[in-house]
Amino acid sequence: MNVALKVTAETGGRRVLEGQRALVTGANSGIGAGIVEGLASAGARVVINYVSRPDEAQRLVRKIKDSGGEAIAIQADVSQEHQVRAMFEQTIEELGGLEILVNNAGLQKDSALVDMSLQDWDTVIRVNLTGQFLCAREAAREFIRRGVTSSLSSSAGKIVCVSSVHDVIPWAGHANYAASKGGVMMLMKTMAQELAAHKIRVNSISPGAIKTPINHSAWSTAEKEAELLQLIPYGRVGVTHDIARAAVWLASDESDYVTGATLYVDGGMTLYPGFENGG
Numbered sequence: 243m244n245v246a247l248k249v250t251a252e253t254g255g256r257r258v259l260e261g262q263r264a265l266v267t268g269a270n271s272g273i274g275a276g277i278v279e280g281l282a283s284a285g286a287r288v289v290i291n292y293v294s295r296p297d298e299a300q301r302l303v304r305k306i307k308d309s310g311g312e313a314i315a316i317q318a319d320v321s322q323e324h325q326v327r328a329m330f331e332q333t334i335e336e337l338g339g340l341e342i343l344v345n346n347a348g349l350q351k352d353s354a355l356v357d358m359s360l361q362d363w364d365t366v367i368r369v370n371l372t373g374q375f376l377c378a379r380e381a382a383r384e385f386i387r388r389g390v391t392s393s394l395s396s397s398a399g400k401i402v403c404v405s406s407v408h409d410v411i412p413w414a415g416h417a418n419y420a421a422s423k424g425g426v427m428m429l430m431k432t433m434a435q436e437l438a439a440h441k442i443r444v445n446s447i448s449p450g451a452i453k454t455p456i457n458h459s460a461w462s463t464a465e466k467e468a469e470l471l472q473l474i475p476y477g478r479v480g481v482t483h484d485i486a487r488a489a490v491w492l493a494s495d496e497s498d499y500v501t502g503a504t505l506y507v508d509g510g511m512t513l514y515p516g517f518e519n520g521g
């Protein structure tokens with residue numbers, strides 16, 4: 243990882259989330275793990291939610307503690323209501339409160355529409371969309387209960403939804419995934435409208451192609467990566483730090499007047515690159 247990309251460098255060395263408490267779902271690997279590191283280096287105390295591979299979550303807890311931060315790991319399947327409630331109860335009990343939720347947990351189960359099983363459709367909608375609803379609902383309840391009381395932030399709470407460029411770009415062979423992310427966009431905007439009066443800000447980050455296990459096959463060989471780059475005008479595949487920096491900004495008072503917005507962090511993938519020389 244390029245040291246120049248360190249989040250604290252981007253915030254001018256200021257720890258813009260000092261003392262705030264953040265829960266990140268699906269945080270033991272990929273974009274979620276990158277976001278956890280970003281929030282922690284900006285001063286937040288973090289909850290690393292995971293559903294499987296506890297060793298990865300524990301490794302991340304240790305890494306954050308070793309660099310002077312505070313972190314705990316909590317196992318919960320975000321698609322299961324009782325597990326989500328228990329996770330928020332444990333978070334409030336152990337950290338004493340919560341200022342930030344990053345709704346990141348998500349998965350793909352790809353297939354052609356005509357071959358897609360109802361089970362694969364349901365699993366993706368349940369984790370990617372219903373999971374965001376369940377976690378946002380618990381977070382909003384806590385933010386409303388507490389209100390704007392702390393000196394830590396101008397708002398009562400912040401929710402950052404991790405969506406995808408596929409909330410606007412249709413994606414053949416991924417109907418369940420694209421539908422879930424399109425749903426996340428309207429869930430985010432509706433929550434933003436509904437919760438603004440409570441001084442809760444809700445925004446999305448929509449990543450393009452970011453090097454993580456979820457899309458490994460798209461960049462694992464030089465040929466594959468070259469093919470992928472044809473979809474990315476900026477000329478590089480993203481890294482998790484690109485998303486972490488956006489998450490820190492949206493979670494901090496630096497973005498205090500921003501709500502209901504989608505930040506595309508995609509190297510221009512949503513700019514219809516096929517039209518550069520066509521149309």
Ligand code: BGC
Pocket residue numbers: 350405406407408449450451452456457460
């Ligand atoms: C998907 C990745 C994909 C990227 C760009 C993401 O939402 O999870 O698999 O590479 O969109 O298409």
